[in-house]
Amino acid sequence: MIRELGPNDIVYLLEAARWTIALALIAMVAGGVLGLxxxxxxxxxxxxxxxxxxxxxxxVQGTPLLGQLFIFFFGLPLFGIQVGxxxxxxxxxxxxxxxxxxxxxxxxxxxxxxxQWEAGAALGLNYWQRLTSVILPQAVRISIAPTxxxxxxxxxxTSLTALIGFIELxxxxxxLSAATFKPLQVYGLAAIxxxxxxxxxxxxxxxxxxxxxxxR
Amino acid sequence: xxxxxxxxxxxxxxxVEVLKGxxxxxxxxxxxxxxxxxxxxxxxxxxxxxxxxxxxxxRIVVDGLEVTAPATDLNVLRQRVGMVFQSYNLFPHLNVERxxxxxLRKVRRMADAExxxxxxxxxxxxxxxxxxxxxxxxxxxGQQQRxxxxxxxxxxxxxxxxxxxxxxxxxxxxxxxxxVLEELAREGMTMMxxxxxxNFAKNVADRVIFMHQGNVHEDGPARETLLExxxxxxxSFLSAVLH
Numbered sequence: 001m002i003r004e005l006g007p008n009d010i011v012y013l014l015e016a017a018r019w020t021i022a023l024a025l026i027a028m029v030a031g032g033v034l035g036l037x038x039x040x041x042x043x044x045x046x047x048x049x050x051x052x053x054x055x056x057x058x059x060v061q062g063t064p065l066l067g068q069l070f071i072f073f074f075g076l077p078l079f080g081i082q083v084g085x086x087x088x089x090x091x092x093x094x095x096x097x098x099x100x101x102x103x104x105x106x107x108x109x110x111x112x113x114x115x116q117w118e119a120g121a122a123l124g125l126n127y128w129q130r131l132t133s134v135i136l137p138q139a140v141r142i143s144i145a146p147t148x149x150x151x152x153x154x155x156x157x158t159s160l161t162a163l164i165g166f167i168e169l170x171x172x173x174x175x176l177s178a179a180t181f182k183p184l185q186v187y188g189l190a191a192i193x194x195x196x197x198x199x200x201x202x203x204x205x206x207x208x209x210x211x212x213x214x215x216r
Numbered sequence: 217x218x219x220x221x222x223x224x225x226x227x228x229x230x231x232v233e234v235l236k237g238x239x240x241x242x243x244x245x246x247x248x249x250x251x252x253x254x255x256x257x258x259x260x261x262x263x264x265x266x267x268x269x270x271x272x273x274x275r276i277v278v279d280g281l282e283v284t285a286p287a288t289d290l291n292v293l294r295q296r297v298g299m300v301f302q303s304y305n306l307f308p309h310l311n312v313e314r315x316x317x318x319x320l321r322k323v324r325r326m327a328d329a330e331x332x333x334x335x336x337x338x339x340x341x342x343x344x345x346x347x348x349x350x351x352x353x354x355x356x357x358g359q360q361q362r363x364x365x366x367x368x369x370x371x372x373x374x375x376x377x378x379x380x381x382x383x384x385x386x387x388x389x390x391x392x393x394x395x396v397l398e399e400l401a402r403e404g405m406t407m408m409x410x411x412x413x414x415n416f417a418k419n420v421a422d423r424v425i426f427m428h429q430g431n432v433h434e435d436g437p438a439r440e441t442l443l444e445x446x447x448x449x450x451x452s453f454l455s456a457v458l459h
Contacts, residue, residue: 118268119305123319123371124295133322137309212309 005180010189016172017193023158023168024197026090028151031097038102040131043109053102060099066160068092073164085166093158100150108143109135141212148205152198159194169193217280219244219375219406220265225274225284227260234260235271236430242375247407249417249438252427253453258410261427262377265408266290266297279374295323298368302380304360306352306367312339313348316367323371338366342396358389365396376400378409394420414457418442426450 041053060068073088083091112135120130162171173190177183218241227235234257242248250258263269264276267283267290276283281293306315316335320326326334339348342362352360361381368376378397382390394416400407401420411417417424417438424441426434428449434441445451 113305115301115303115305116307119301119307121268121290122266122294122297122299122301123367124291124323125319126291129322133318134307138307141309 002181003179005176005182005185009176009180009186012176013169013172013186013189013193016167017169017197019166019168020155020158020170020193021197023089023093023161023166024151024155027093027097027154027158030090030094031101031154034094034098035101035105038098039105039109042102042106057099057103060096061103065092065096065157066163068096069160069164085161085164088164089158089161089166093154093161096157097150097154100153101147104146104150105139105143108139108146111142112138141209144205144208144212148201152201155197155201156194218242219246219279220408221275221277222261222265223275225261225264225271225276227257227264227269227271234430235264237274238427238430238432239274240425240432240435242406242408244374244406245404246423247401247405247421248409248423248425249421250408250410250425250427251412251414251417251453252433256427257430258427259379262299262379262408262410265377266294266299268299291323295371296374298371298373298376300361300364300368300376300378300381302383304352304357304364304384306360306363308352311349311351312344312355312363315352315363316370319367319371334370335366338370339363341369341399342366343392356389357385358392361385361393362396365393365400369400375406375408378407378411380410380412382411382413412457414442414454426453428453 038053038056041049042057044050069088069092072083072092073085076083076088116134116138117130120134125133158168159170161168162174165171167175169190173186177186180186220240220242222238222240224237224239225235226233226237234255236257238257238261250262252258260269264271265278265283267288271284274284278293279296281296282288283290283293307318310318313332313335316338317328317331320331320334321328324331336345336348339345342365344359344362344366347355347359347363352363355363364381382393385393390413394413397407397409397416398420409421421438424434424436424438425432426441426445426447426449434445434447434450436446441450442454445454
């Protein structure tokens, strides 16, 4: 039965958007922590660690996110591990984010001048102190724009989880569109919601960049 | 025993041999100016002294620590050997005070208050007490270089290495940095400086070491060596830089 699009439906979409945001946040935090490990493994002077990180990055970046979602959602139960759409989505997006953020941060770390490493070394700082006190703070500044750029991508990527039945903004729009038969209005509203989330991130990025001191 | 003892060091970058058996010693309190054409190996030699470059063969002993021994902890050595670079290399994310405090806090494990006191004293010593809160990108080249010297001095090194520290500066800023070096010289700091400032070498250094094609070509008292070079290579180098 086809019905009209009402205020309740907008509330329904906004509630679904909360899951989009929650999923993106989890992937951001878990993927961020793991991504930092990936970035460090990628640059430390220990070849096996570099290979491990490169292999991981290639595997994750070289396969589609949708495939990764399916692997966790349909694959894990085959090994007796029961996962719902929520867990599978959070896991797949976190792993995906860790590879992309790891690469972005690796690039940021390596774009800090080698002379900064030397200046730290000349003062007697050990490798770890140079990395954490000298290089990382500068790399963070460099990484803000590409990191936020990726996070916007991530927000939109959460829409793929609709395909394993996770009810976030896109899946909710599908349901609503089927019920009201007003796809243009429904998906238009969803697009506005995505835009608001991403635009906020972009403003946050500009704010952060202004606050930190630039590397020359 | 000399403070620095370099014995027959060899260093190559790929197929290019930059140091071809350099030997020299430096006594405590001595000020040696290292001069020579670009590519003569003077900067590389200096960077070997604190282990920023590893040698292929030969031996370097600094303040009783064998730099070239694999077991030596270079981070310990570098607490005693200060180094200032041509490009200042201040930490751009930290203000002047924090730049000087960093190694005191991390390496010497000092409390913030103690480190801050030392940092303020060192920054005042190079005449920048009013710039403690400034970030490196708000300072002139000469000011940045003076902060870099203060940052290094804060660790109370037994010897200071200066790698062409005035070469990147505008001519009118060179003087303020050299003044700091003269002050250090008066205090009796042991210094080894790679420089193109021949007047400074003549007036402040005790010794001039002329490097040529990866070797020490002449080594003698500063005034004498610069005024009456014994080898035609130094003679032609001097006439090229002085005119």
